[in-house]
Amino acid sequence: KLKGFKNPFRTEYQVVNLDKLSTLYPEGGEVTVADLVAKGAVRNNHLVKVLGQGEISVALQVSVDAVSGSAKE
Numbered sequence: 001k002l003k004g005f006k007n008p009f010r011t012e013y014q015v016v017n018l019d020k021l022s023t024l025y026p027e028g029g030e031v032t033v034a035d036l037v038a039k040g041a042v043r044n045n046h047l048v049k050v051l052g053q054g055e056i057s058v059a060l061q062v063s064v065d066a067v068s069g070s071a072k073e
Contacts, residue, residue: 011047012046012047013046013047013048013049013065013066014042014043014046014047014048014049015048015049015050015051016036016041016042016048016049016050016051016064017050017051017052017053017054018050018051018052018053018054018055018056018071019053019054019055019056020041020054021050021056021060021062022054022055022056022057022058024036024039024041025058025060026058027058028058028059028060029060029061030060030061030063031060031061031062031063031064032063032064033048033063033064033065036048036064047065047066048064048065048066049064049065049066049067049068050062050064050066050067050068050071051068051070051071052068052069052070052071052072052073
């Protein structure tokens, strides 16, 4: 058995980085969780968070569960 405290109320996200979004959406557009599931980037019925690793050159409208501060910039 693992020792120590484990928060039962924590929220775990599936992460998608900006460089992955730029390869999935080269011409830009709207990014939704259902769209990411259809493209195979994330699994269904899980929360999705966009992280800021990588560069993006097109405009995207992102509607996911969470976005990091560096990805908003």
